Amino acid sequence: EAGVTQFPSHSVIEKGQTVTLRCDPISGHDNLYWYRRVMGKEIKFLLHFVKESKQDESGMPNNRFLAERTGGTYSTLKVQPAELEDSGVYFCASSRRINTGGKGSPLHFGNGTRLTVT
Amino acid sequence: AQSVTQLGSHVSVSEGALVLLRCNYSSSVPPYLFWYVQYPNQGLQLLLKYTTGATLVKGINGFEAEFKKSETSFHLTKPSAHMSDAAEYFCAVSEDTGGFKTIFGAGTRLFVKA
Numbered sequence: 001e002a003g004v005t006q007f008p009s010h011s012v013i014e015k016g017q018t019v020t021l022r023c024d025p026i027s028g029h030d031n032l033y034w035y036r037r038v039m040g041k042e043i044k045f046l047l048h049f050v051k052e053s054k055q056d057e058s059g060m061p062n063n064r065f066l067a068e069r070t071g072g073t074y075s076t077l078k079v080q081p082a083e084l085e086d087s088g089v090y091f092c093a094s095s096r097r098i099n100t101g102g103k104g105s106p107l108h109f110g111n112g113t114r115l116t117v118t
Numbered sequence: 119a120q121s122v123t124q125l126g127s128h129v130s131v132s133e134g135a136l137v138l139l140r141c142n143y144s145s146s147v148p149p150y151l152f153w154y155v156q157y158p159n160q161g162l163q164l165l166l167k168y169t170t171g172a173t174l175v176k177g178i179n180g181f182e183a184e185f186k187k188s189e190t191s192f193h194l195t196k197p198s199a200h201m202s203d204a205a206e207y208f209c210a211v212s213e214d215t216g217g218f219k220t221i222f223g224a225g226t227r228l229f230v231k232a
Contacts, residue, residue: 004161033220040127043162043208056219091161106152106185108221111163 002026004044006110014118015044018080021113023092025074031055032075033107034067038088046090049075061086082117089114120211124223132231137181137196139226141209144190148212152190152210153183154165162208168192179203204230 006081013019025032034046045066047057051072060067064083079086090101093107125140150169154162168179171189173185179202183194192209206227212220 035222045219045221048219058219093162095215106164106167107154107162109154109163111159111161 002109004092004094006090006113008113009017009111010114010116011021012116012118013082014083015084018078019082019115021077021079021090021115023075023077023110024061025092025094026108027074027107029096030072031105033093034075034077035091035093036088037091037112039089043091046077048090073096079115082115084117087115119201120213120219120221122209122211122223124207124209124226124228126226127224128227128229130231131199133201135197137199137228139194139207139209139228141183141192141194141223142190143209143211145211145213147213149213151185152212153177153181153192153194154208154210154222156206156208156225158205159199163195165207171193186192199228199230201230201232202232204228207216217231 011019030051032049035043037043047058048055049069052069068076089112091112093109095105095107121144123142152167153165155165165181166175168175168185176182181196183192185218187193206225208225209223210220
């Protein structure tokens with residue numbers, strides 16, 4: 001099966017610009033997560049979709065971040081306007097549906113998007 | 119609330135030596151515990167997981183971890199390090215609280231010396 005794909009792999013933008021990151025989860029995975037890792041620090045949870053619905057967005061830093069998952073397939077994460085502190089690696093992960101034995105299902109990660117805001 | 123603490127941001131071992139990466143967690147309910155590995159320029163890959171049952175869990179590449187509830191620990195071990203084990207390792211915990219938010223530790227970078 002195809003894995004989780006993210007693009008772009010790298011993005012360099014100036015402060016104040018807008019960037020949109022895309023994630024294509026594994027086909028059939030209802031759960032989709034966004035995480036961010038700032039250099040040298042922990043991988044921080046941003047939000048969790050179950051299909052097209054936001055299950056938990058408690059990790060979203062502020063209202064400059066907007067995540068969508070229209071149709072319950074791919075997801076986008078938009079940062080507008082970008083600030084210097086938004087730099088980091090953004091990971092997307094997906095996992096199987098929980099109520100079909102997916103409890104404790106591991107996350108399948110994409111390779112991440114490295115965002116640099118200058 | 120759940121949390122994960124990994125002791126040591128960097129660990130260095132000689133090839134053939136024991137690998138021990140430490141992880142302690144905090145969880146209000148029985149946790150699901152994971153170890154992931156990240157090689158350069160790649161995403162995280164699952165090494166092993168504990169959900170229920172046997173507390174000693176075996177994973178890929180010869181790694182194993184033991185869930186110790188009394189110590190709230192889930193340390194990762196491998197009897198003999200190989201050069202290819204050099205990578206960054208993340209301990210993670212998730213809880214069945216309706217959703218399955220997974221929380222990660224800060225990571226431990228493993229160096230293997232020839």
